[in-house]
Amino acid sequence: LAIIANWAAGCGDGEEITMAEVLANVQAAGNGLPELVGELARG
Structure with a gap:
C-alpha cells in the first residue's frame, strides 16, 4: 500500500495548498x- 500526494491537485482554483495541509492529509x-x-x- 502507498499514500500518494498529488502535487497538481487543487491547482486549478488558484488557492495555494501548503505543505502543512499536504502533511496533515498524509497523516x-x-x-x-x-x-x-x-x-x-x-x-
Whole structure:
C-alpha cells in the first residue's frame, strides 16, 4: 500500500495548498491504514 500526494491537485482554483495541509492529509490517510490492512487480512 502507498499514500500518494498529488502535487497538481487543487491547482486549478488558484488557492495555494501548503505543505502543512499536504502533511496533515498524509497523516490522516496513514491513520486509517492499520484498520484497512486488518480488514484486508480478514478477507
